[in-house]
Amino acid sequence: MNLWLKIICIACLIYTAVFSFWHPMAPGGLEVSAKSFHPGRNEFSFTGYGSHFLQEKQSMQVFVTVDSSAVYCADILSVTDEAHAIVSVFLPDTLSSNQFGFLANNNIDGTLLVEAPVGSEGFTFIEGTKNDSCHYEVKQEEHMGFGYPFQPIIIESIRNLMWHVPMWFTMFALMIISFIFSLRTLSNKSGTPDLNFDRKAAASAGTGLVFCILGLITGSIWARFTWGAWWTNDPQLNGAMVVFMVYVAYFILRNSTPDHDKRSRISAIFNIFAFALMVVLLMVMPRFAEGLHPGKSGNPAFSKYDLDSSLRTVFYPAVLGFVLLGYWFYKINEKIRILEDQQEENHHDEKS
Amino acid sequence: MMKNLNRTILTSLLFMLSMTPAFAQDGMEEYFYESGKIKVVVVVAFVVMVGLIIYALSLGRRLKKLEEKKS
Numbered sequence: 001m002n003l004w005l006k007i008i009c010i011a012c013l014i015y016t017a018v019f020s021f022w023h024p025m026a027p028g029g030l031e032v033s034a035k036s037f038h039p040g041r042n043e044f045s046f047t048g049y050g051s052h053f054l055q056e057k058q059s060m061q062v063f064v065t066v067d068s069s070a071v072y073c074a075d076i077l078s079v080t081d082e083a084h085a086i087v088s089v090f091l092p093d094t095l096s097s098n099q100f101g102f103l104a105n106n107n108i109d110g111t112l113l114v115e116a117p118v119g120s121e122g123f124t125f126i127e128g129t130k131n132d133s134c135h136y137e138v139k140q141e142e143h144m145g146f147g148y149p150f151q152p153i154i155i156e157s158i159r160n161l162m163w164h165v166p167m168w169f170t171m172f173a174l175m176i177i178s179f180i181f182s183l184r185t186l187s188n189k190s191g192t193p194d195l196n197f198d199r200k201a202a203a204s205a206g207t208g209l210v211f212c213i214l215g216l217i218t219g220s221i222w223a224r225f226t227w228g229a230w231w232t233n234d235p236q237l238n239g240a241m242v243v244f245m246v247y248v249a250y251f252i253l254r255n256s257t258p259d260h261d262k263r264s265r266i267s268a269i270f271n272i273f274a275f276a277l278m279v280v281l282l283m284v285m286p287r288f289a290e291g292l293h294p295g296k297s298g299n300p301a302f303s304k305y306d307l308d309s310s311l312r313t314v315f316y317p318a319v320l321g322f323v324l325l326g327y328w329f330y331k332i333n334e335k336i337r338i339l340e341d342q343q344e345e346n347h348h349d350e351k352s
Numbered sequence: 353m354m355k356n357l358n359r360t361i362l363t364s365l366l367f368m369l370s371m372t373p374a375f376a377q378d379g380m381e382e383y384f385y386e387s388g389k390i391k392v393v394v395v396v397a398f399v400v401m402v403g404l405i406i407y408a409l410s411l412g413r414r415l416k417k418l419e420e421k422k423s
Binding site: 017020021025049050154155156157159160163164167207210213214217218221222225325329332333336339340343 | 381384385387388389390392393395396397399400403404407408411414415418421422
């Protein structure tokens, strides 16, 4: 591998390791303490994340929205710290519905939104009920430089994007290399399979499998603390597991065939089918099934709107760094395989 | 040297396994959910680094085997 590629690889990985943690989060609304609302005064606390409630006490406003059509202004009772404000809201007997939403405005954080399920009792619901006595406007966050977007349940673990996703990109890149060399193994002009290409295909698939395992483990940890289970029935997860097992089968097949010519031919054919299966299971299937992974459903042409620009500045170097690292490992793996094959040949010569 | 290293990895793995009942379920969730789930990212980054280091070490071991056979 070219020295410059190695330098770029290391630089990208250091950049990823530093800035996936360094960049701050944008402020957001975390939760409200309200469990159930009744007509009259309701007191609850609004919790923000990375917010500046105390600093911007003067401009603090909290609203309760109903059905996103009517808004009720809440009075700020006290602001205990930068993240907590205790407020009280007066609700009339008649509301539009029981779909409550919560907004907090201040000059630094802009508008923070919390959507929490809050119960209700004692209201009469008349659709389209409005409240003219309270007005609110959506405020933009004061420009604070660079920050990752706030997502309700994910919060800080959005940084996992720089670690978990590049694993799959790297695996894909390595499997493409493996697929191409499997094709070239079979398309040798002399009719016998080219063992050189076969070795490259095996080395690349072996390194790709390592990244697949890392992707599965990191994904499982992330799922536990976002979706609540180590393993879920997401089509992407099950597809990834099948792909993992298929590539494990590829190596079992290789190791169980001692004859080199036969081994290279059979495993090349297996690899071509394995690659096709991987494309179907990881790229095509998740678009047709309901899943938990974001940005997977619908048309891929629109998915470019899913990723925030602040995330891209770290995500793309992370992908580049890990793909180059995967290629580097593949090259080392291939060299070791060449030596191993040579030694095996020498061993055979001595015997005969 | 290599044998020692293997033993160290094995013991540290066993140590981590023995730690798991210490924060079973509720304790573990509380531990990882505080300060905006940043600890999940730390664990994930750690797993990636450790995984890659183990792979690099295994490549080194294969090279060493070749060297030993040659002599």
